[in-house]
Amino acid sequence: xxxxxxxxDPGTRSNRPARAPSxxxxxxxxxxxxxxxxxxxxxxxxxxxxxxxxxxxxxxxxAYGEVFSSRFATDVALTGYELFWGLLFGIGSGLLLxxxxxxxxxxxxxxxxxLVYLGTVPKIVLYPVLxxxxxxxxxxxxAMAALSTFFPVVLHTITAATEVRPLWLSAARVLRASALQxxxxxxxxxxxxxxxxxxxxxxxxxxxGTLMAETKAAQGGVGYRVIYYYSQYDIPEMYAxxxxxxxxxxxxxxxxxxxxxxxxxxxxxxAEEGALL
Amino acid sequence: xxxxxxxxxxxxxxxxxxxxxxxxxRRRLRSxxxxxxxxxxxxxxxxxxEWAVASxxxxxxxxxxxxxxxxxxxxxxxxxxxxRLLGVTLAxxxxxxxxxxxxxxxxxxxxxRRPILGRAYEPALYALASAPIVLLYPVLxxxxxxxPVAxxxxxxxxxxxxxxxxxxxxxxxxxxxxxxxxxxxxLTDRQxxxxxxxxxAMPSVVVGLRLGLTFTLLNVLGMEYLAGIGGVxxxxxxxxxxxRSDEMYGALVLSIALSVAFLLLLNRLTERVMRx
Amino acid sequence: MSxxxxxxxxxxxxxVVDNVSKSFRGDGGLGEPVPALGNVSxxxxxxxxxxxxGPSGCGKSTLxxxxxxxxxxxxxxxxxxxxxxxxxxxxxxxxxxxxxTFPWLTTQQNVEFGLRMSGVSAKERRDQARDMIELxxxxxxxxxxxxxxxxxxxxxxxxxxxxVMEPEILLMDEPFAAxxxxxxxxxxxxxLRIQSKLQQTVVFVTHNxxxxxxLSDRVVAMTARPATIxxxxxxxxxxxxxxxxxxxxxxxxxxxxxxxxxxxxxxAALGERERG
Ligand SMILES: Nc1ncnc2c1ncn2[C@@H]1O[C@H](COP(=O)(O)OP(=O)(O)OP(=O)(O)O)[C@@H](O)[C@H]1O
Ligand SMILES: [Mg+2]
Numbered sequence: 023x024x025x026x027x028x029x030x031d032p033g034t035r036s037n038r039p040a041r042a043p044s045x046x047x048x049x050x051x052x053x054x055x056x057x058x059x060x061x062x063x064x065x066x067x068x069x070x071x072x073x074x075x076x077x078x079x080x081x082x083x084x085a086y087g088e089v090f091s092s093r094f095a096t097d098v099a100l101t102g103y104e105l106f107w108g109l110l111f112g113i114g115s116g117l118l119l120x121x122x123x124x125x126x127x128x129x130x131x132x133x134x135x136x137l138v139y140l141g142t143v144p145k146i147v148l149y150p151v152l153x154x155x156x157x158x159x160x161x162x163x164x165a166m167a168a169l170s171t172f173f174p175v176v177l178h179t180i181t182a183a184t185e186v187r188p189l190w191l192s193a194a195r196v197l198r199a200s201a202l203q204x205x206x207x208x209x210x211x212x213x214x215x216x217x218x219x220x221x222x223x224x225x226x227x228x229x230x231g232t233l234m235a236e237t238k239a240a241q242g243g244v245g246y247r248v249i250y251y252y253s254q255y256d257i258p259e260m261y262a263x264x265x266x267x268x269x270x271x272x273x274x275x276x277x278x279x280x281x282x283x284x285x286x287x288x289x290x291x292x293a294e295e296g297a298l299l
Numbered sequence: 300x301x302x303x304x305x306x307x308x309x310x311x312x313x314x315x316x317x318x319x320x321x322x323x324x325r326r327r328l329r330s331x332x333x334x335x336x337x338x339x340x341x342x343x344x345x346x347x348x349e350w351a352v353a354s355x356x357x358x359x360x361x362x363x364x365x366x367x368x369x370x371x372x373x374x375x376x377x378x379x380x381x382x383r384l385l386g387v388t389l390a391x392x393x394x395x396x397x398x399x400x401x402x403x404x405x406x407x408x409x410x411x412r413r414p415i416l417g418r419a420y421e422p423a424l425y426a427l428a429s430a431p432i433v434l435l436y437p438v439l440x441x442x443x444x445x446x447p448v449a450x451x452x453x454x455x456x457x458x459x460x461x462x463x464x465x466x467x468x469x470x471x472x473x474x475x476x477x478x479x480x481x482x483x484x485x486l487t488d489r490q491x492x493x494x495x496x497x498x499x500a501m502p503s504v505v506v507g508l509r510l511g512l513t514f515t516l517l518n519v520l521g522m523e524y525l526a527g528i529g530g531v532x533x534x535x536x537x538x539x540x541x542x543r544s545d546e547m548y549g550a551l552v553l554s555i556a557l558s559v560a561f562l563l564l565l566n567r568l569t570e571r572v573m574r575x
Numbered sequence: 576m577s578x579x580x581x582x583x584x585x586x587x588x589x590x591v592v593d594n595v596s597k598s599f600r601g602d603g604g605l606g607e608p609v610p611a612l613g614n615v616s617x618x619x620x621x622x623x624x625x626x627x628x629g630p631s632g633c634g635k636s637t638l639x640x641x642x643x644x645x646x647x648x649x650x651x652x653x654x655x656x657x658x659x660x661x662x663x664x665x666x667x668x669x670x671x672x673x674x675x676t677f678p679w680l681t682t683q684q685n686v687e688f689g690l691r692m693s694g695v696s697a698k699e700r701r702d703q704a705r706d707m708i709e710l711x712x713x714x715x716x717x718x719x720x721x722x723x724x725x726x727x728x729x730x731x732x733x734x735x736x737x738x739v740m741e742p743e744i745l746l747m748d749e750p751f752a753a754x755x756x757x758x759x760x761x762x763x764x765x766x767l768r769i770q771s772k773l774q775q776t777v778v779f780v781t782h783n784x785x786x787x788x789x790l791s792d793r794v795v796a797m798t799a800r801p802a803t804i805x806x807x808x809x810x811x812x813x814x815x816x817x818x819x820x821x822x823x824x825x826x827x828x829x830x831x832x833x834x835x836x837x838x839x840x841x842x843a844a845l846g847e848r849e850r851g
Contacts, residue, residue, distance in 0.1 A: 048419035075441045131329075132336035142513065143558040144521040147532060150539040150547055154361045189675050192645050193733075195662075196669040197689035197740065207692070211679040230431040237437070238525055238536075245434070252437040260437060268430050275429035286679065286720075 077258040082265075085258035094247065094263075101232060101243040104160050108167020109228050113221055115168070116175025120220075123176075124183020134180055141173040145227075146234045153239060163235050163243065170231030171224035178220025182213035218287040222278045229271060363545040371549030381531075381553055388519060388530030388557070391447050395454030396515045400508055403459050407466025407507075417467060424467075428460045436522045450529045453522050458515035465507025469500040505572050509565050516561055520554055531557060588618035588654075589776040590642060590744055595651035597637055598801070610801035611637045614651070617795060617804060622774045624767075626787035628837065629797030629805075630844035635780045636672055638802065639748045642778065643669045655744065668742025670750040672780070676721040676732050682708060683717045685732050689740045707739040710765060712758070726753045734762070738769060744776045751786065759783075760818045763790055767816065784837075788812070788829045789820055796836045799844040806836050 057079065064076040077085070123130040149166055156162040186209055194208045236245025244267060251260035281287075345365040351357045352364045363371075375381035410417045436453055443449035477499050481491035523532025527540075531554045538547035598610040611634040619625050627635045640646050642653050644663035653660045655667070676685050683701070686708055690700035708717050711731040721729050730753045737745065751759045767790060770777055781787050787794045794808045812825060820826055 045415070045419050048415055049423075052420060052423075075438070131333050132340070135333065136337050136340065139559045139562060140555075142517075142562045143555050144517045144524075144532075146521045147524050147535055147551060147554050149524075150535060151362075151551070153539070154544065189671060189673055190677060192640075192643075193669075193671060193675045193677075193736075194688070194692070195645065196643055196667060197692055197736070198663070198665060199688075199692040203692050207688070208677070211677070214679075226429060226431075230433060233431065233434055234521065234525060237434070248434065248437060252441070257441060260441075264434060264438065267434060271430050272426045276426065 074255070074257045077261065081258045082261055085256075085262040088256075088259055089247075089262045089266075092247075097242055097244050097247045100160070101163075101236065101245070104163040104232050104243065105167055105228060107160075108164045108232060109171055109225060110168075111164070112168035112171025112228055113175050113224055116172045116220070116224060117179055117217070120176040120179020120217075121183065124180045130180060134177075137173065137176060137180075141177055145170045145173070145231055146238075149235050149238060152235075158239050159241060163232050163240065166235040167228040167232040171228035174223035174227055175217075175220045178216050178223070179213075182216035182220070185216055186212045214285075215282075215287045218282055218285075222275075222282065225278070226271065226275060229274075233267065360542075360544055363548055367545045368548040368552060371545040372552050375546070375549055375553070381534075381550075384530040384534050384550075385553070385557070386530070387447060388523065388532070391451045391454055391523075391529055392512075392516050392519050395451045395519065396458050396512050398455045399458030399462055399511050399515060402455075403462025403507070403511060404466045404504060407463045408470060410463070410467045411470040417471070421467070424460065424464050428464060432457050432460075433518050433521050433525075436525055439522075440526055445526065445528050447529045449526070450519055450522050454515040454519040457518035458511035461514055462507045462511035465510065466500075466504050469503030469507065470496065472503070473499050502573060505569055509569055512565065513561070516558065520558070589621045589623070590619040590778065591652075591654040592617040592619075592638070592642070593652045593654065595638070595641060595649060595653060596801075597634070597641065597646065597649045612641075612649075613801035613803045615797075615802065615804055617807075619776055619778060621776055622771075623793070624770060624777045624779065624791045626779045626781055626791040626794045627797060628781060628784065628787050628794060628833065629802055630799050630837065630841045631782070632844060633797050633800045633840070634802030635797060636748050639669075639746050639778065639780060643667055643746050664744070666743035668737040668740050668745045670730075670733050670737045670745075670747045672748040672752070674726070674729060674733075676729050676736070678721050681718050681720055682713055682724070682732050685721070686735045686739055688736060693740075703739055704735070707735040710738075711735045711762065727755065727758065730754065731758075731762070741773055742775065744778070745770070746778050748780045749782065750779075752782070759786065764817055766790070767814075771815065784830045784833045785821060785826075787833065788826055789816065789818070794829075794833060796833060797840075799840045805840065808832060808836075 060076065061079060064078045067076045068078075123133055145166070148169060149162070152162045152165045152169075156165055190208050190212060191204060194204050199207060232243070233245035233248075236243040237249040240246040244263065248260055248263050248267075251257070251263065348357070348362065349365050352359060352362055372381070410420065433453065435456065436449070439449040439452050443452060473496065477495050478491075481495045486494065519529070520532040523529040524536050525532075527533045527536040531550060534550040535547055535554065538544075538550055592615055595612055595615045596610070597612040598608040600608050615638060617625075627638065629635055637646070641649050642660065644660045644667070647661045655664045658664075677688065680688065683704055686704040687700045690703060695703075705717070708714060711734055713728060713731055713735070716724060716728060721732065724732065730750065734750055737747075751762060754762065763786065766777075769775070779787075779790060788810055791810050794810060796805045796808065797803065798805045808829065810829060812820060812823070812829075
């Protein structure tokens with residue numbers, strides 16, 4: 023529940039909730055406001071010499087024709103391929119190391135801070151290293167995706183292992199759970215929320231990492247497409263692809279969030295979800 | 300509160316604190332053990348790489364000797380080149396973060412004061428927070444040109460959302476009793492804000508600011524590298540194109556050091572604020 | 576009436592505590608050993624209800640945990656059916672002092688947990704759990720998760736979770752501490768009813784002297800840390816008992832006697848915490 027700010031000055035605001043506009047109307051107003059502002063800017067800048075960076079909405083819509091008639095599907099497929107393997111490696115290695123460290127107190131004490139430090143470094147600056155060791159093709163992107171995915175997954179898995187309270191294990195033991203049963207019925211459900219948010223963040227980080235890498239040096243892919251249009255100065259097309267990327271990321275985040283809530287796994291703070299580079 | 304771990308019923312009681320000095324030492328020793336362990340890992344890794352490169356198992360082009368990296372780093376620092384780069388990066392980060400902090404806290408507070416707006420746009424904010432903001436960098440290059448201003452704007456955008464959201468949440472999750480207390484005490488709006496709401500929300504807001512600063516620095520470094528403009532990040536990109544791998548790794552170590560230094564500094568600062 | 580040691584033979588008891596001592600090392604095993612239990616001997620007969628009382632931090636939970644088989648490493652022996660306990664005995668049930676419900680399970684699933692682990696069929700365990708949930712008065716909270724329950728309700732879930740297993744020996748560590756006085760009375764009567772029906776052996780820790788007298792056959796008063804047995808008081812009130820017993824004069828006398836036993840220990844324990 024929202025704490026009513028009006029509680030502070032009871033006389034004026036609190037007794038007129040009936041006149042408050044409905045949520046959907048406020049939202050609609052917001053969307054329209056953005057569109058109108060954009061158009062206004064487009065019209066204004068069209069008068070000036072540097073006209074192109076606020077294309078009219080209809081120009082933007084038309085750009086999708088150009089984007090889709092190009093080999094965009096191939097780019098999407100390439101990025102999808104890189105992501106699939108990158109996420110697989112990143113999540114797999116993150117889970118393994120996270121579990122190993124979470125269950126070994128001594129190793130964790132030494133290695134976890136190291137991972138935390140490295141986790142704050144923008145992974146993309148390691149991309150040139152990957153380029154030196156791997157090809158400019160899919161390998162370097164897969165490595166980049168895996169690297170980006172790895173850190174959130176490993177750090178959350180370590181946390182998850184520490185969230186298994188000894189008391190739960192004791193309770194399960196007294197209730198006659200065998201070691202295997204404790205693994206299945208205590209460790210697993212107790213760790214799942216944290217691990218899941220690690221995987222969720224990892225997937226988002228992997229997507230960003232891959233796309234960034236593609237904008238820097240690549241022979242194809244969605245990120246490559248963005249930077250290609252940029253270099254050609256096809257600004258509406260660049261916007262068109264970027265909008266698709268944003269819509270996809272947000273939709274994916276919502277779907278993963280929804281699944282988490284369905285499975286009662288969501289425990290992460292939405293504000294933290296941007297730390298993904 | 301009962302302190303379980305370091306109570307010694309028969310032991311001498313120190314006059315200053317009640318803490319057993321030996322327990323303090325033990326704790327210090329343990330943290331030292333961790334640091335030493337990490338140092339060993341890093342040094343061992345460096346030694347292995349040094350050996351691998353020296354014996355030709357890894358080519359000099361792919362990976363210079365760690366000692367060469369360090370030499371490049373030290374030379375860069377001594378001739379002032381890296382300091383200039385650091386200056387640019389820090390300036391971009393500083394300006395971007397200050398703007399994000401001011402705008403973010405203000406908007407977050409306003410969003411809370413108008414509950415209808417808060418409820419209407421909260422989901423949209425969360426959605427945006429999970430969007431890949433950094434990919435907007437080509438747009439910013441188009442709008443602002445290839446210069447540090449573009450980097451600063453990206454840093455601002457990246458830092459804005461976490462600050463805004465946490466500020467909004469901080470106020471929203473305030474214990475409603477505080478509001479009642481303020482009302483019972485017949486405080487004016489201004490007094491209530493300054494004396495009750497703000498202090499109560501402060502710890503969470505600080506967490507948001509910390510998060511914002513981290514995001515800003517991440518995105519600044521990232522865009523510097525991707526676009527090849529600005530400070531430390533761009534140097535990595537430039538050295539790569541110049542095929543100077545020792546310089547590239549030097550700049551890489553510099554940006555890692557910068558990130559880690561920020562983290563440690565922020566930990567110190569937030570610890571201090573939270574301790575009140 | 577009160578004796579320092581138990582003279583009955585060690586073979587007849589359901590639960591035999593034989594000269595048990597335990598000390599803890601603080602600071603992750605690096606600190607000085609702190610004695611929590613010092614040479615405790617006690618014998619609990621089949622179907623007997625024994626309460627443990629003693630100052631906070633004296634070692635009651637430690638003793639209960641050892642008896643439950645959760646502390647493998649201790650001196651002396653706790654025996655159930657003649658076997659020294661080092662892992663949980665299958666005939667044992669336990670209610671923990673701390674919050675111990677599984678937050679990822681509903682009330683119903685929490686109560687079913689033990690039955691499920693022992694392979695009871697889905698239908699059977701649903702019905703048994705259902706009945707027990709009704710009994711502790713949580714009928715309309717069966718499908719709720721612990722996060723949505725009050726502290727007292729969660730403790731009742733834990734109680735039902737232990738009782739539904741119909742354990743031969745029931746170890747209860749302040750099971751009613753989080754409950755209001757009325758619920759405590761009702762559940763106390765209910766516990767006695769179940770216990771006499773199933774002929775269970777109960778070891779019950781409490782800080783509530785009245786509760787100890789109301790429920791027990793014997794009350795064991797312990798000293799401040801390290802806990803030793805200071806005295807054992809036989810409760811010679813007739814059974815079956817209900818809560819009307821609190822108005823009998825003998826009840827008042829027994830409570831007063833326990834208090835006079837504990838007074839000095841409570842003060843000693845307070846003094847130690849001041850110093851520690
Ligand atoms: N795992 C542990 N490590 C170190 N010391 C411990 C540990 N568990 C208990 N102790 C110490 O042993 C003593 C006895 O603890 P215990 O929990 O048995 O007390 P208690 O009688 O149950 O107290 P309360 O009535 O407050 O529950 C305490 O002084 C406590 O500090
Ligand atoms: Mg206890």
